[in-house]
Amino acid sequence: MGKKFARNFFILGTAICTVVFIWLTIDTHTTIPKRTHTDQLSEEVILGKRVWHKYNCNDCHTILGIGGYYSPDVTKVYFMRGEAWLKAFLKDPESPDPKRRKMVNFHLSEDETTRLITFFKWVDGIDTNQWPPKPIGEGKIAEVESKSEPQVALGKGVFEKYRCDICHKIEGKGGMIGPELTREGSKRDALWLEQHIRDPKSHDPTTVMPPFPQITKGELNALVDYLINLK
Amino acid sequence: MVYESQKVAIKYFVISAILFGLQVIVGLLLVSKYIWADPLIGFLPFNTARAIHTNLLVVWMIFGFMGGTYYLVPEESGKELFSKGLANLQFWLLLLGGLVGVIGFLFRWTAGRPLLELPVELKWAIVLVALIFIFNVFMTMIRTKKWTAIQGLLLGGIVMLAVMWLFGIPFFKNLTLDYYYWWWVIHLWVEGAWELIAASLMAFILLKITGIDRQVIEKWLYVEVALVLITGIIGTGHHYYWIGTPRYWLWWGGIFSALEPLPILLMVFDTLNHVRHRKIEILDRLVLHWAVGCAIFHFIGAGVWGFIHTLPVVNRWTHGTQVTASHGHMAFFGAYAMTIITVVYYALPKLKGLKQYNKKRGFLVFWITTISMVVVGLGFGVAGVLQSYMQRGLGIDFLTVQGFMRPWFMAVLFGGFGLFIGVILYIITVFQLFLKKFE
Ligand code: HEM
Ligand code: HEM
Ligand SMILES: [Fe+2]
Numbered sequence: 001m002g003k004k005f006a007r008n009f010f011i012l013g014t015a016i017c018t019v020v021f022i023w024l025t026i027d028t029h030t031t032i033p034k035r036t037h038t039d040q041l042s043e044e045v046i047l048g049k050r051v052w053h054k055y056n057c058n059d060c061h062t063i064l065g066i067g068g069y070y071s072p073d074v075t076k077v078y079f080m081r082g083e084a085w086l087k088a089f090l091k092d093p094e095s096p097d098p099k100r101r102k103m104v105n106f107h108l109s110e111d112e113t114t115r116l117i118t119f120f121k122w123v124d125g126i127d128t129n130q131w132p133p134k135p136i137g138e139g140k141i142a143e144v145e146s147k148s149e150p151q152v153a154l155g156k157g158v159f160e161k162y163r164c165d166i167c168h169k170i171e172g173k174g175g176m177i178g179p180e181l182t183r184e185g186s187k188r189d190a191l192w193l194e195q196h197i198r199d200p201k202s203h204d205p206t207t208v209m210p211p212f213p214q215i216t217k218g219e220l221n222a223l224v225d226y227l228i229n230l231k
Numbered sequence: 232m233v234y235e236s237q238k239v240a241i242k243y244f245v246i247s248a249i250l251f252g253l254q255v256i257v258g259l260l261l262v263s264k265y266i267w268a269d270p271l272i273g274f275l276p277f278n279t280a281r282a283i284h285t286n287l288l289v290v291w292m293i294f295g296f297m298g299g300t301y302y303l304v305p306e307e308s309g310k311e312l313f314s315k316g317l318a319n320l321q322f323w324l325l326l327l328g329g330l331v332g333v334i335g336f337l338f339r340w341t342a343g344r345p346l347l348e349l350p351v352e353l354k355w356a357i358v359l360v361a362l363i364f365i366f367n368v369f370m371t372m373i374r375t376k377k378w379t380a381i382q383g384l385l386l387g388g389i390v391m392l393a394v395m396w397l398f399g400i401p402f403f404k405n406l407t408l409d410y411y412y413w414w415w416v417i418h419l420w421v422e423g424a425w426e427l428i429a430a431s432l433m434a435f436i437l438l439k440i441t442g443i444d445r446q447v448i449e450k451w452l453y454v455e456v457a458l459v460l461i462t463g464i465i466g467t468g469h470h471y472y473w474i475g476t477p478r479y480w481l482w483w484g485g486i487f488s489a490l491e492p493l494p495i496l497l498m499v500f501d502t503l504n505h506v507r508h509r510k511i512e513i514l515d516r517l518v519l520h521w522a523v524g525c526a527i528f529h530f531i532g533a534g535v536w537g538f539i540h541t542l543p544v545v546n547r548w549t550h551g552t553q554v555t556a557s558h559g560h561m562a563f564f565g566a567y568a569m570t571i572i573t574v575v576y577y578a579l580p581k582l583k584g585l586k587q588y589n590k591k592r593g594f595l596v597f598w599i600t601t602i603s604m605v606v607v608g609l610g611f612g613v614a615g616v617l618q619s620y621m622q623r624g625l626g627i628d629f630l631t632v633q634g635f636m637r638p639w640f641m642a643v644l645f646g647g648f649g650l651f652i653g654v655i656l657y658i659i660t661v662f663q664l665f666l667k668k669f670e
Contacts, residue, residue, distance in 0.1 A: 001450070002450065003380070003446050003449055003450040003453065006449075006450045006451075006453035006454050006457070007380070007453050009453070009454065009457050010453045010454075010456060010457035010460075013457045013458075013460065013461040014457065014460040014461065014464070016461075017460060017461050017464045017465055018464055020465060021464045021465050021467070024465070024468075024479075024480075024483060025411075027477075028411070028471075028476050028477060028480075029408075031476075031477045032405065032407060032408065032475070032476075035407070035475050035476070035477070036405055036406075036407045036475050038405065041404060041405060046404045049404065049406065050402075052343065053341075053342060053343030053344065053402075054339075054343060055339070055343065056278045056279070056282065056339070056341050056343040056348065057278070057343070058278075058343060058344060058345050059277070059278030059279070059281045059282050059343075059345055059348070060276070060277050060278045060281075062551040063406070064406065064407075064410055064473060064474045064475065065473055065474075065550040065551030066345060066410055066413070066474070066551065067345045067551075068277065068278060068281050068345065069551065069552060069553055069555070069556060070264070070265070070277045070278075070281075071629070072629040072630075073551055073629075098268060099268055100268075100630065101268070101269075101630060101633065102268070102269065102272055104272060104273075104276045104278075123406060126406070126407060126474075126475040127475060128473045128474065128475060129472060129473055129478055129481070131472070131473035131547060131550065132473075132623060133547050133548065133623060134626075135623065135624055135625055135626025136624055136625075137624060137625040137626070157631070161628040161630075161631065
């Protein structure tokens with residue numbers, strides 16, 4: 001093999017691959033309207049995307065798995081958390097726990113918050129080929145740990161994981177949107193609590209508390225145990 | 232050094248080393264934010280620091296590449312640079328642009344896209360700098376009597392680098408398309424344009440230190456870059472698995488990117504082969520050390536670490552975790568940081584007309600930085616595997632899992648300190664050479 005051959009290999013190989021890549025790009029473009037629901041890509045969504053850029057949220061959070069790895073991926077956050085939760089969270093994301101990793105409180109305006117949520121809603125609809133994947137061992141840890149650790153401590157962890165503290169105060173720490181839960185155990189029984197957390201609308205159809213269907217059975221048991229013991 | 236105008240490269244190398252040092256300091260800050268609650272959140276939160284860390288990285292590497300190019304081009308083309316004035320002007324413009332960018336980040340002046348955080352005005356300013364640079368290099372090259380493959384491919388790499396940058400400038404309304412073209416910058420840079428530049432610079436150095444026939448070196452250079460682009464261009468598809476693009480990318484991206492380590496492996500073989508069949512005694516053992524080490528670390532960081540998570544079955548679980556950070560560090564360091572350091576150790580003494588100087592520290596820098604970077608890479612790597620398993624596999628909450636990863640971030644911090652020491656020693660060497668009187 002001579003240098004000339006090597007050079008021609010370089011030129012031809014690169015040219016062919018570039019053409020194929022451009023062809024794939026064009027084809028990809030034809031699939032975008034359907035896969036990303038461009039009909040729902042409203043002005044409001046675009047404004048939301050601009051807010052997302054304005055505060056450089058993407059260097060802490062990944063979205064579609066790209067960005068900083070410092071905080072949770074937000075691709076499916078609309079589905080996982082729901083509108084009411086997001087509204088409350090974005091208004092005041094700081095957790096009262098000083099050790100917990102913090103998000104900056106940007107003091108977003110009402111408009112900015114709504115737009116961001118609309119943006120998240122649109123992103124949630126993107127067909128990502130089922131990414132992020134469904135966990136294979138869902139909830140296993142919670143159940144395994146529940147035998148070794150006291151349920152109550154575990155339940156406190158669940159309470160923090162789902163950031164219930166955004167809306168509820170316990171022993172002086174937490175938000176004010178929902179009622180204080182410091183004495184919840186003397187007020188309600190386990191069955192009621194379980195029902196309420198799964199589907200708050202079953203008790204009050206107008207409630208702003210979001211349903212938490214994603215809480216696993218093990219987590220829910222621990223959470224209810226924790227609440228019951230608050231007396 | 233043969234040509235007077237090569238000397239413009241000196242200041243590029245010096246600034247490149249200083250910015251490298253700053254980048255590493257900000258890296259230490261970043262990983263501290265992973266380990267401890269962040270007292271600086273109000274002034275320098277993680278996102279701002281990350282933007283500074285990665286942009287400093289890109290800027291010091293661009294300075295390094297430009298310095299290397301200005302060193303190489305007169306010697307390859309056999310002509311003085313077209314304009315030293317333009318080379319100097321372009322240096323100051325880039326430095327100014329970089330500084331304004333970093334200071335701007337502190338005041339939230341940003342486009343808010345990872346790695347492409349520079350605001351649009353500054354992105355256009357960078358285009359201007361690139362145009363001056365390309366013009367200067369091109370005008371020098373066209374006066375050459377003989378177009379060598381080394382300078383041709385170097386020019387190709389630079390032009391490709393500039394063209395891809397343009398795709399990072401517009402605002403995209405659709406997040407999927409945003410990231411589709413974002414990768415045309417990021418991926419087609421590091422797995423395309425930059426490989427061309429690095430391979431050309433390395434071929435030039437090997438040519439000089441081994442005395443191997445140009446025909447042989449350039450032939451293999453062609454094969455290397457051919458394979459880089461043949462696998463790398465369509466290999467962009469390994470970033471199109473989960474961003475809203477069609478499923479066929481799992482095949483196109485998976486197959487082509489899985490082949491990307493081949494040219495990198497070839498570079499290792501070529502380097503070792505050229506050294507084995509050297510025609511002249513290799514006097515500069517330090518440069519040899521760096522060149523061979525670079526080829527190997529390039530292969531580990533980009534080839535092996537890249538391959539590990541490039542197939543969709545793996546990437547599905549590791550995408551967007553610390554596994555990616557591990558690979559990003561190992562690859563950038565092995566492929567580009569080490570290339571630039573090799574070039575500086577080769578060119579700077581020559582630019583100063585030094586025949587001999589004490590190289591002991593150069594070897595120390597080699598071992599400290601490479602070992603430290605392995606610690607950093609492994610720290611991020613173990614953290615990433617834990618994260619993929621616990622968060623993605625078992626579905627445990629993000630911040631809970633971060634708690635389990637903490638010891639491994641400590642390892643990163645530890646390795647980071649080592650790296651910091653190595654880089655300080657490197658900067659000291661660069662300054663010592665820089666301040667030496669011309670002999
Ligand atoms: C010198 C060459 C390379 C450099 C500097 C490099 C650097 C990087 C960086 C910085 C990222 C993260 C980008 C981000 O999301 O912010 C990345 C991602 C990635 N790289 Fe490389 N890379 C190189 C070569 C390779 C090669 C040869 C392969 C495959 C064989 C590869 C496979 C990947 C994959 C699959 C990802 C995506 C990770 C994810 O899904 O999160 N890389 N690379
Ligand atoms: C003291 C040493 C260093 C430390 C402790 C460090 C730490 C970090 C941290 C914590 C991040 C953020 C990752 C995230 O988003 O969560 C980061 C990003 C990054 N750093 Fe470093 N860094 C160091 C040195 C370097 C060096 C020498 C290079 C290049 C040669 C480098 C290249 C990068 C890149 C490319 C990214 C973006 C990664 C990605 O998008 O996946 N860093 N670094
Ligand atoms: Fe890539």
